[in-house]
Amino acid sequence: MRLVVVSDSHGSRWNLFEAVEREPSAEVVYFLGDGYREYEELFSSYRDKKAFIGVNGNCDLGCTLPAKDIRNFEGKRIYATHGYAEKVKFGLFGLEEKASEEKCDIVLFGHTHQPFNSYKDGVYYFNPGSIREGFYGVIDITEKGVMCLNKNLVSY
Numbered sequence: 001m002r003l004v005v006v007s008d009s010h011g012s013r014w015n016l017f018e019a020v021e022r023e024p025s026a027e028v029v030y031f032l033g034d035g036y037r038e039y040e041e042l043f044s045s046y047r048d049k050k051a052f053i054g055v056n057g058n059c060d061l062g063c064t065l066p067a068k069d070i071r072n073f074e075g076k077r078i079y080a081t082h083g084y085a086e087k088v089k090f091g092l093f094g095l096e097e098k099a100s101e102e103k104c105d106i107v108l109f110g111h112t113h114q115p116f117n118s119y120k121d122g123v124y125y126f127n128p129g130s131i132r133e134g135f136y137g138v139i140d141i142t143e144k145g146v147m148c149l150n151k152n153l154v155s156y
Contacts, residue, residue, distance in 0.1 A: 001074050002026040005137040007110025008130035009035030016042055018153055019136040026050065026138065032110035033057025033082030036065065057082040057110065070102055074141040079104040083111035092125060099123045106139065106146065115150040124148055
């Protein structure tokens with residue numbers, strides 16, 4: 001199963017749509033906040049083709065999405081959040097605490113705008129970076145394991 005992970009579009013509708021278009025085999029799109037209007041447009045355009053999971057960000061005023069989402073895919077428990085409540089700009093401690101409490105295998109977060117990919121104590125920590133700046137991510141979950149990949153819309 002392939003997941004597309006995007007965050008922090010901050011008005012960049014084109015980049016958000018482009019990331020999803022580049023990953024046609026993805027079954028699920030995770031949106032990690034800060035761009036609720038663009039997320040609504042994306043959901044409206046693709047809801048018959050892909051599953052969508054979204055959380056609100058600190059800039060998503062009036063957003064009806066939850067602050068976090070926890071669910072299972074292919075036997076892996078995934079915790080998704082924007083990251084501001086867990087203070088991710090100061091480190092992973094808040095996320096590590098949540099992963100432990102919720103017994104999660106994968107933690108998805110945004111907020112910093114910086115791509116991040118780490119594996120610690122059996123947990124994958126993944127930030128796709130800001131899609132406004134061209135960064136997004138994909139996660140493949142297979143029988144053989146989990147692969148988290150940071151990607152960029154710009155090829156050099």
